[in-house]
Amino acid sequence: MTVDTTSFHTRAVHAGRGQGAASSRATPIYLTAGFEFDDFDHAADHFGTGAGFGYTRTGNPTVRAVERQLAALEGGADALLLASGQAAVATALLTVAGAGDHIVSSTHIYEGTRGLFLDNLARLGIETTFIDDIADPSAWLSAIRPNTRALFAESIANARNDILDIAAISAVGDEFAIPLIVDNTLATPYLVRPIEHGAAVVVHSASKFLAGHGSVLGGVLVDDGRFDAAKAGHNAPHLVLPGRGGQPSVVERHGANARGAYARESVAPRFGASPSPLNAFLIGQGAETLGLRVERQSRNALEVARWLEAHDAVESVDYVGLESHPDHARAVAYLDGGFGSIFTFTLRGGLEAARDFVESVQVFTHMTHIGDVRSLVLHPGTTSHSARTDAERDELGVKPGTLRLSIGIEDVSDLVGDLSRVLTGARETVA
Missing domain, CATH: 3.40.640.10 (Type I PLP-dependent aspartate aminotransferase-like (Major domain))
Structure with missing residues (x-):
């Protein structure tokens, strides 16, 4: 064993640098700002050709x-x-x-x-x-x-x-x-x-x-x-x-x-x-699990969209997996394995119905994000599309009662149950 005769401060900085080679099944995390060069020519070659890491x-x-x-x-x-x-x-x-x-x-x-x-x-x-x-x-x-x-x-x-x-x-x-x-x-x-x-x-x-x-x-x-x-x-x-x-x-x-x-x-x-x-x-x-997640999210989204389309409190559903969507045929031609999990739907009760929805759901999370394993909801008219004019929002299908859903990997029965609980009151209000 070689005795390190450098000072305490120098050992604190350098003592851990000589690690042995190891083969990790998971991708190693190289959490470092820079990389040590082998010699003078190695540095010159890196800057000249871009090869390796510096x-x-x-x-x-x-x-x-x-x-x-x-x-x-x-x-x-x-x-x-x-x-x-x-x-x-x-x-x-x-x-x-x-x-x-x-x-x-x-x-x-x-x-x-x-x-x-x-x-x-x-x-x-x-x-x-x-x-x-x-x-x-x-x-x-x-x-x-x-x-x-x-x-x-x-x-x-x-x-x-x-x-x-x-x-x-x-x-x-x-x-x-x-x-x-x-x-x-x-x-x-x-x-x-x-x-x-x-x-x-x-x-x-x-x-x-x-x-x-x-x-x-x-x-x-x-x-x-x-x-x-x-x-x-x-x-x-x-x-x-x-x-x-x-x-x-x-x-x-x-x-x-x-x-x-x-x-x-x-x-x-x-x-x-x-x-x-x-x-x-x-x-x-x-x-690594992208396919598994998107397959389940797409399957959940189609079931949720079909349920919403049949609900009295819902004016329309813009989900390309539904045959009612104008781009459904093109989606069938291009998409393989599902129709995605992001879509909007519009409540008949307008802005107040949308407000009640986002403040009443329990399984869905109200936040700015999509593609999560969790199901999310957002009101585009007052958030993502708030900078648009009323005419522009209407042209894009964003109305006062429009909500955007990002469907996650939860059990779909729990998602539909959450929607049913919230929209039962909305249906009674519309009626």
């Missing part, structure tokens, strides 16, 4: 393991884990667009993303055109300009459950070498994988279904790895032109993975959107 903001073994996991689930070439879903959306858009560019987006998107378009990207000189009829390829086509750099939509829209015709809209983008970016948070890769239908980039709020437990924030960007410099280079000069000081272009270094590599090298780390390795670990653990 600093967690630019790469971490725990994060990288989860990125490989999520890329495999979405069927993409590579994934980039980020600090939040908003970070994933912002990174995806800043990877393809810059000052003077234009984006075409569905109007049926998360309000935080809409605010990003209208308030933040607009200040950077990036303009957005919103379209309502997202199922009509001609609507997307008519909105495209010479400076359009991305099409953006959600696979299942919040809150009306509109279903994106991914293949048709990605074909419109392909005609002009414009990538379709799909937010697949509500559907998850268990139900649909947009890249398989032609989408170029998929983003998620990993805080939702991917993690599933509602404990951490995170986001992910998955790239298809099909960037064609010859076809799309004129829309992405930052990928095909030489770098600063005459360095090789991103395409020269990464080929068809250039778009994803640019997001990893130049956007995410410079804007500081890197995730905590601990959060990455928890997202990865949650994703």
Whole structure:
């Protein structure tokens, strides 16, 4: 045994650093800001090529393991884990667009993303055109300009459950070498994988279904790895032109993975959107049971939606799993394994009925979140969609009596029992 002759303070800092190699079945958590280099040349090689790990903001073994996991689930070439879903959306858009560019987006998107378009990207000189009829390829086509750099939509829209015709809209983008970016948070890769239908980039709020437990924030960007410099280079000069000081272009270094590599090298780390390795670990653990959870949540949601649709106190139910939904046929064509677990329904009693509902439920939790193992409820008109005008809310199917449900994995009889108890009083009031 070698005797350590350094001082107490030095031993406190260094004594634990020499651990032996071990093979962990679970993904190890590398909770460290930086990584020790083997020697002088190792450091130089890392900074010259990007190989290996030097600093967690630019790469971490725990994060990288989860990125490989999520890329495999979405069927993409590579994934980039980020600090939040908003970070994933912002990174995806800043990877393809810059000052003077234009984006075409569905109007049926998360309000935080809409605010990003209208308030933040607009200040950077990036303009957005919103379209309502997202199922009509001609609507997307008519909105495209010479400076359009991305099409953006959600696979299942919040809150009306509109279903994106991914293949048709990605074909419109392909005609002009414009990538379709799909937010697949509500559907998850268990139900649909947009890249398989032609989408170029998929983003998620990993805080939702991917993690599933509602404990951490995170986001992910998955790239298809099909960037064609010859076809799309004129829309992405930052990928095909030489770098600063005459360095090789991103395409020269990464080929068809250039778009994803640019997001990893130049956007995410410079804007500081890197995730905590601990959060990455928890997202990865949650994703292992994604299919089991989404299958049960979707089954529960369909039963709850059918029960609500038949209730006298309910004016309407916007759940794409119901045959009454206008996008049901498209959902059957795209979604495999269920119809998701997020939907809205509208009470006949208006705002006061909605208020009574959220303050009376016991099994459902009243909070801002979706994709949790727990069933959740929120009143969009006074929360997520409060910044919209009355006319805009009405167009999106958000009325005074509209409530959004995120169905969890509880026993469905308990969920229906909670709804029945609350809505019995509402039915009597309406009558």
